[in-house]
Amino acid sequence: MTAFILRQGLIVDGATPQVGDVLVVDGLVAAVGTRIDAPNGAHEIDATGCWVGPGFVDLHTHLREPGREEAETIESGALAGALGGYSALVAMPNTEPALDNVALVSYVLDRGARTPIDIAVAGAITQGRRGEMLAPIAEMAALGVRLFTDDGVGVQDPSLMRRALTYAKPLGVRLAQHCEDELLAGAGSMNEGAVSSRLGLVGRPALAEELMVLRDIELVRLTGGAVHFLHLSTQRSVAMAIAARGEGLPVTFEVAPHHFTLDETSCATFDSMFKVHPPLRTLRDVAALRAALVSGDVDAVATDHAPHAPQLKDLPFDEAPAGMLGLEHAASLTYEALGAESSDPTTFFQLLSRGPARIAQLRHGDHRVRHSAQGGALNPGDDANLVVFDPRQRWTVRREDLASRSTNTPYDARAMTGKVRATLARGRLVVDQGELA
Amino acid sequence: MIDSIRGDNLLSLNDLSREAIVEVLDTAESFVEVNQRSIKKVPALKGRVVASLFFEESTRTRLSFETAAKRLSADVLSLAVASSSVKKGESLRDTIATIDALGIDAVVMRHQSSGAALQVSRYVPHVRVINAGDGLHQHPTQGLLDAFTIRQALAERRGTTGLETGAALFANLHILIVGDIRHSRVARSDIAAYVALGAQVRVAAPGTLLPEDIENWPVSVADDFDEALEWADVVGLLRLQRERGSGSFVPSLGEFTQTHGLTFERARRLRPEVLIMHPGPMNRGVEIDSRVADLPAAVIERQVTNGVPIRMAVLYLTVAGSKEGSPK
Numbered sequence: 001m002t003a004f005i006l007r008q009g010l011i012v013d014g015a016t017p018q019v020g021d022v023l024v025v026d027g028l029v030a031a032v033g034t035r036i037d038a039p040n041g042a043h044e045i046d047a048t049g050c051w052v053g054p055g056f057v058d059l060h061t062h063l064r065e066p067g068r069e070e071a072e073t074i075e076s077g078a079l080a081g082a083l084g085g086y087s088a089l090v091a092m093p094n095t096e097p098a099l100d101n102v103a104l105v106s107y108v109l110d111r112g113a114r115t116p117i118d119i120a121v122a123g124a125i126t127q128g129r130r131g132e133m134l135a136p137i138a139e140m141a142a143l144g145v146r147l148f149t150d151d152g153v154g155v156q157d158p159s160l161m162r163r164a165l166t167y168a169k170p171l172g173v174r175l176a177q178h179c180e181d182e183l184l185a186g187a188g189s190m191n192e193g194a195v196s197s198r199l200g201l202v203g204r205p206a207l208a209e210e211l212m213v214l215r216d217i218e219l220v221r222l223t224g225g226a227v228h229f230l231h232l233s234t235q236r237s238v239a240m241a242i243a244a245r246g247e248g249l250p251v252t253f254e255v256a257p258h259h260f261t262l263d264e265t266s267c268a269t270f271d272s273m274f275k276v277h278p279p280l281r282t283l284r285d286v287a288a289l290r291a292a293l294v295s296g297d298v299d300a301v302a303t304d305h306a307p308h309a310p311q312l313k314d315l316p317f318d319e320a321p322a323g324m325l326g327l328e329h330a331a332s333l334t335y336e337a338l339g340a341e342s343s344d345p346t347t348f349f350q351l352l353s354r355g356p357a358r359i360a361q362l363r364h365g366d367h368r369v370r371h372s373a374q375g376g377a378l379n380p381g382d383d384a385n386l387v388v389f390d391p392r393q394r395w396t397v398r399r400e401d402l403a404s405r406s407t408n409t410p411y412d413a414r415a416m417t418g419k420v421r422a423t424l425a426r427g428r429l430v431v432d433q434g435e436l437a
Numbered sequence: 438m439i440d441s442i443r444g445d446n447l448l449s450l451n452d453l454s455r456e457a458i459v460e461v462l463d464t465a466e467s468f469v470e471v472n473q474r475s476i477k478k479v480p481a482l483k484g485r486v487v488a489s490l491f492f493e494e495s496t497r498t499r500l501s502f503e504t505a506a507k508r509l510s511a512d513v514l515s516l517a518v519a520s521s522s523v524k525k526g527e528s529l530r531d532t533i534a535t536i537d538a539l540g541i542d543a544v545v546m547r548h549q550s551s552g553a554a555l556q557v558s559r560y561v562p563h564v565r566v567i568n569a570g571d572g573l574h575q576h577p578t579q580g581l582l583d584a585f586t587i588r589q590a591l592a593e594r595r596g597t598t599g600l601e602t603g604a605a606l607f608a609n610l611h612i613l614i615v616g617d618i619r620h621s622r623v624a625r626s627d628i629a630a631y632v633a634l635g636a637q638v639r640v641a642a643p644g645t646l647l648p649e650d651i652e653n654w655p656v657s658v659a660d661d662f663d664e665a666l667e668w669a670d671v672v673g674l675l676r677l678q679r680e681r682g683s684g685s686f687v688p689s690l691g692e693f694t695q696t697h698g699l700t701f702e703r704a705r706r707l708r709p710e711v712l713i714m715h716p717g718p719m720n721r722g723v724e725i726d727s728r729v730a731d732l733p734a735a736v737i738e739r740q741v742t743n744g745v746p747i748r749m750a751v752l753y754l755t756v757a758g759s760k761e762g763s764p765k
C-alpha cells in the first residue's frame with residue numbers, strides 16, 4: 001500500500017472550500033475530512049495555507065513530438081506540466097508530421113502513457129492540417145480523441161468547416177478552432193494598431209480573429225456541431241462567444257495567460273519572445289479578458305505552451321516563429337489575474353481544472369489509453385489527480401530553471417505570486433516541495 | 438529623448454531631440470568641405486573598423502556609407518548578405534557574432550526585417566550599430582540627409598550657411614510627403630526629423646498607402662493633392678515600394694500617377710521656390726515625371742551628394758564620440 005495525506009489545506013472541491021485533510025491510498029482518493037488519521041507509513045504533505053483541488057488540465061499544449069524534439073518532447077512537456085500543477089495535457093496536432101491519423105495519435109498516446117501525467121491528443125481536422133480534406137476523425141475518435149483542431153491556423157474554408165462540424169456532431173467530438181482569417185492576418189507579425197505602425201511591422205488585425213469567431217458561431221447554429229474557441233484574445237471575440245453560449249449554442253472558449261497579462265506594447269523592443277498568434281492585443285483587450293476571468297464567464301484558461309528552439313527565436317521579429325512557453329507559470333498568472341489575495345479559489349480551479357476537463361472529456365477507461373478521471377470533485381474512489389497550490393509563495397521566473405527543453409518565456413525575471421507546491425497525478429506524487437519528486 | 442548620438446547607436450530618429458539632430462547636421466557641414474578637397478580624407482577614424490552588413494540589396498546607401506567611412510580613414514569590411522537569414526539557415530545572432538569576431542568598432546546594417554538593427558545592438562553591446570534601413574521601420578541617415586539638404590538649400594537662398602541657422606529655417610516650413618507612406622521607412626524617419634526640427638508636415642496618398650493609424654501621427658492628411666501642392670514649401674516624393682507589394686494597394690501604376698504622381702503639369706503649377714525631393718531610386722514616370730526629376734527645383738542629386746557628409750557625421754559621432762562629452 002502507498003498512501004499520501006495532504007494535511008490541512010483549503011480543500012476546493014466544488015462545494016464551499018473547507019480546511020481539511022485528503023487521504024490518497026493506492027492511487028485513489030480514500031477519504032476527505034476535517035482531520036483524518038493517517039495509516040502507518042503514509043507520506044505526509046503539509047498543505048497548511050495552501051489550496052488543494054483537482055489537478056489542472058491544459059487544453060492547449062504543443063509538445064512538438066514527433067518532429068521537433070529539440071524544442072520539446074512528450075516527456076519534457078509532461079514534466080513541465082506537472083511542475084505547473086497539471087495532471088493532464090491535451091497535445092496539439094501541429095507536429096511534423098501532423099497528428100492526422102490513428103498511427104500518429106497512437107504514437108503520442110503510447111509515449112504519453114509513459115509519462116507521469118495523462119497525455120490526451122487533439123487530432124487534426126484536415127489531412128496534414130492543410131485545410132483541404134477531412135482527416136479520419138471517426139477513427140481517431142474511436143481511440144478516445146475528443147478534440148479536433150488544425151491549430152496553428154484555423155480552418156479557413158467555410159464550407160469545409162461546415163462539413164467538419166456536420167461530420168463531428170454525431171461522433172460527440174468537438175472542433176477546436178484557432179480563429180484568424182489568414183487572408184486578413186497572414187502577413188502580419190503583431191497586433192495591428194498604433195504600435196505596429198510605428199514599428200513598421202505588418203499587423204494582424206483584431207478583425208481577423210473576430211470575423212472567424214462570428215463565422216463559426218453561425219456555422220454552429222447551422223449545423224449543431226460543437227466548437228471550442230482556442231485562445232480568444234480580443235474584447236469583441238470574448239463578448240461574441242459569451243453571447244453565443246448564452247443562447248444555448250454548443251460553444252466554449254479558452255483564454256491564454258499571455259493574452260490577459262501582456263499587451264502589444266511589449267513588442268516595441270522587437271523581442272521575438274513576445275511574438276504569438278493571435279498576437280498580444282491592446283490594454284483594453286487585456287482588461288476585458290481579466291474582467292471575464294473574474295466574473296466566471298471564461299470556460300478555461302489554456303496555456304498555448306509553444307516551445308521553440310533558441311536559434312529560431314534569434315531570428316528577426318517578422319521571421320521568428322510565433323509562440324511562447326506557458327505551462328510553468330499559468331497558475332501563478334491566473335491567480336494574479338483573479339486578484340491575488342482576493343481571488344476566489346473556486347473560480348481558480350474552475351478555470352484551470354474543472355472547466356477544461358469538461359471540454360477535454362477525458363473519460364475513465366478510454367479505449368487504448370487509460371485516462372484517469374480529471375477535474376472532478378474529490379470523492380473517495382476517484383483517481384487521485386490533485387494539486388497543492390500555495391497562494392502566498394513568491395518566486396521569480398528564471399528561464400534557465402524551467403523544465404521545458406526550450407527557454408522562450410516572455411516572463412524571464414518576472415516576479416510571480418502563488419506557486420504549485422505538489423502535484424499528484426494518477427495517484428503518484430510527481431511534484432513535491434515545488435520540485436519533481 | 439536622446440539629446441546626442443555621441444558614443445551611442447543610431448537605430449531610429451523617433452527618440453532624437455532637436456539638439457541631437459542639429460548636432461548631426463552641424464557636424465556634417467564641417468565634412469562637406471572635406472569632400473570638396475582634392476584629397477578627400479581626414480584621419481578621424483584611423484584604425485577603426487566599420488563593417489557594412491547589407492542583408493538587403495542596396496547600391497547607393499552602401500556606397501555612400503563606405504565612402505563616408507573611408508573618408509574618415511576607417512577600415513571597411515564589406516559584406517553583402519543579400520539573402521534572408523532563414524534561407525541561409527543562420528540566425529542573425531550567429532551572423533553578427535561572426536563579424537564581431539573579426540574585431541569591429543561599428544556595424545552599418547540594412548535588413549529587410551523591421552527591428553533587425555535593434556536586435557543586433559542587443560547581441561553586440563560593445564559595437565556601435567548604425568541602422569541603414571530596417572524593413573518598414575526606419576532609415577535614420579536618410580531622414581538626416583533630407584533635413585540637411587532642405588536646410589542647406591534654404592540657407593543658400595538667404596545667403597547664409599546651414600551652420601548659422603540651426604533649426605530656425607524649419608519653423609513653420611510646410612513639408613508635403615507624397616506616396617507610399619505605409620510601407621516607407623524613409624517616411625517614418627523623415628517625419629520624425631522634420632517634426633523634431635519644427636516643420637509642419639502633411640501627407641498625401643491614396644487611402645490604402647496611408648498607415649492604419651495615421652491619426653496618431655504628428656502630421657495632417659491632405660484632402661486634396663493639388664491643394665496640398667499649393668500649400669507646400671517642400672515636396673518629398675517616395676518610391677512606390679512595388680517590391681514590398683504596394684503595387685496591389687493601388688489599382689494600377691497609371692492610376693497612382695494620375696492621382697498622386699508629380700506630373701509635369703502639376704510641377705509647373707508649383708511656386709518656383711518649392712523644393713522637390715526623392716530618396717531614390719526613382720520610378721520615373723510613376724511617382725515623378727522624368728522631366729520633373731531634372732528640373733532645377735529638384736534637389737535629388739544633392740540628396741545623394743549630402744549622404745556622404747551626413748554618414749561621415751554619424752560615424753564620427755557614434756564611433757569616436759563618447760556619451761560623456763565631446764569626441765575623443
